[in-house]
Amino acid sequence: MAIWDVIVIGAGGVGSATAMHLAKSGVRTLGIDQYSPAHDRGSSHGQTRIIRQAYFEHPCYVPLLQRAYDLWGELEQHTNQKLFHRTGLVEIGPADGIVIPGVLHSAMTHDLPIERLSPADIRERWPGIDGNNDWRAVIEQNAGFLKVEQCVQAHLAMATHHGCDLVHNCGVHQWSSDSREVKVTTDHGVEIAAQLVIAGGPWTHSLIPELSTSLKILRKHLYWFQPESDGFQEKNGFPCFFHETANGFFYGFPCIDGTGVKIARHSGGQPIDAPDLDSSTEITTDSEDRKLVIDYANDYLPGLGSTLVKTAKCYYTSTPDEHFVIDQLPGHENVCVVAGLSGHGFKFASALGEIASNLALRKDIPFEIEPFAIKRFS
Numbered sequence: 282m283a284i285w286d287v288i289v290i291g292a293g294g295v296g297s298a299t300a301m302h303l304a305k306s307g308v309r310t311l312g313i314d315q316y317s318p319a320h321d322r323g324s325s326h327g328q329t330r331i332i333r334q335a336y337f338e339h340p341c342y343v344p345l346l347q348r349a350y351d352l353w354g355e356l357e358q359h360t361n362q363k364l365f366h367r368t369g370l371v372e373i374g375p376a377d378g379i380v381i382p383g384v385l386h387s388a389m390t391h392d393l394p395i396e397r398l399s400p401a402d403i404r405e406r407w408p409g410i411d412g413n414n415d416w417r418a419v420i421e422q423n424a425g426f427l428k429v430e431q432c433v434q435a436h437l438a439m440a441t442h443h444g445c446d447l448v449h450n451c452g453v454h455q456w457s458s459d460s461r462e463v464k465v466t467t468d469h470g471v472e473i474a475a476q477l478v479i480a481g482g483p484w485t486h487s488l489i490p491e492l493s494t495s496l497k498i499l500r501k502h503l504y505w506f507q508p509e510s511d512g513f514q515e516k517n518g519f520p521c522f523f524h525e526t527a528n529g530f531f532y533g534f535p536c537i538d539g540t541g542v543k544i545a546r547h548s549g550g551q552p553i554d555a556p557d558l559d560s561s562t563e564i565t566t567d568s569e570d571r572k573l574v575i576d577y578a579n580d581y582l583p584g585l586g587s588t589l590v591k592t593a594k595c596y597y598t599s600t601p602d603e604h605f606v607i608d609q610l611p612g613h614e615n616v617c618v619v620a621g622l623s624g625h626g627f628k629f630a631s632a633l634g635e636i637a638s639n640l641a642l643r644k645d646i647p648f649e650i651e652p653f654a655i656k657r658f659s
């Protein structure tokens with residue numbers, strides 16, 4: 282048994298970045314994961330994640346995103362690979378909906394470049410993307426997608442490079458803290474540290490039962506369709522897309538690596554008590570969700586067709602207001618938590634790792650994290 286400065290539970294999207302930032306600061310860091318990341322059992326898999334700055338959810342996220350962009354860029358440089366594909370993002374929906382007014386508000390508040398268009402303009406540029414004639418559209422050229430598994434692996438590679446000890450396939454059964462230290466009991470024994478960061482994604486309930494009433498786990502599905510034309514290829518300039526429709530929010534990505542166009546429904550999801558033990562997609566395919574996704578493709582992605590080539594499942598961990606949890610755990614001054622990313626957190630992972638590291642090391646955090654405090658649930 283070693284004595285650590287900081288233990289990080291979870292080496293997924295957030296935990297991998299946290300481990301890297303801690304190790305880079307020169308502290309003795311242990312990262313523990315019950316599986317071997319980047320695995321397909323939690324929330325950070327399925328090829329791609331959208332990244333954007335004109336954030337319709339709230340303008341308070343934009344400074345965090347600007348930092349996240351810088352840090353993804355540094356990660357690309359340090360690992361000498363392309364993680365962020367700047368394809369641009371088309372967002373389409375009603376002028377008085379949630380997405381279009383929200384994008385415009387964030388763009389105006391933070392002076393972000395976006396282009397305003399009509400659905401007809403979009404059809405002319407990309408015949409594979411459609412929208413109702415009375416809707417509005419915006420393009421954010423500085424948006425695109427992250428290669429999700431490669432991002433996790435890159436953070437873990439840099440964490441190891443900076444001296445972090447990573448233990449995979451090792452479950453944490455319980456932890457405790459007092460004013461001097463934290464004790465973490467794993468499959469391999471007890472580890473002791475001065476500080477603990479919990480980045481357990483959809484398993485946060487079992488690690489922090491007092492948060493379980495504020496976190497809802499949703500099983501979500503991803504669908505890859507083989508398009509009928511080459512127009513949907515990233516290499517031919519096809520962008521990411523996000524529609525606000527009467528049936529909810531839907532989004533997707535251009536064809537990359539010969540796997541088809543990936544689309545999914547951001548709304549909805551099946552509430553569950555805990556992530557499935559089995560990562561197979563067959564047992565959980567949600568026929569209602571699949572029908573809504575196929576209808577969406579038929580209505581708004583002309584020429585995509587309905588040749589479904591692959592599906593996958595993944596989990597959202599959602600808070601009641603769909604804003605994140607980034608905080609020290611009340612009653613445990615040496616434990617902090619990043620959770621409840623509510624289906625939109627991956628793009629922030631690089632910055633969330635830095636924030637979690639700074640929280641654990643009692644360093645200043647140059648961002649407003651008050652909106653993400655746990656006390657808002659009480």
Ligand SMILES: Cc1cc2nc3c(=O)[nH]c(=O)nc-3n(C[C@H](O)[C@H](O)[C@H](O)COP(=O)(O)OP(=O)(O)OC[C@H]3O[C@@H](n4cnc5c(N)ncnc54)[C@H](O)[C@@H]3O)c2cc1C
Nearest residue numbers: 291293294295315323324325331453482595622626627628
């Ligand atoms: C279908 C889908 C689409 C999404 N699309 C987007 C998008 O386009 N853009 C975007 O920004 N975000 C998106 N998100 C959200 C984003 O992917 C998640 O918010 C993010 O990946 C969550 O990362 P995490 O580190 O919290 O969880 P995870 O990556 O799941 O990491 C948690 C880790 O903790 C480990 N762990 C948990 N409990 C224990 C334990 N007891 N012992 C040891 N290890 C443990 C797990 O094994 C896991 O590796 C999407 C999510 C899904 C599911």
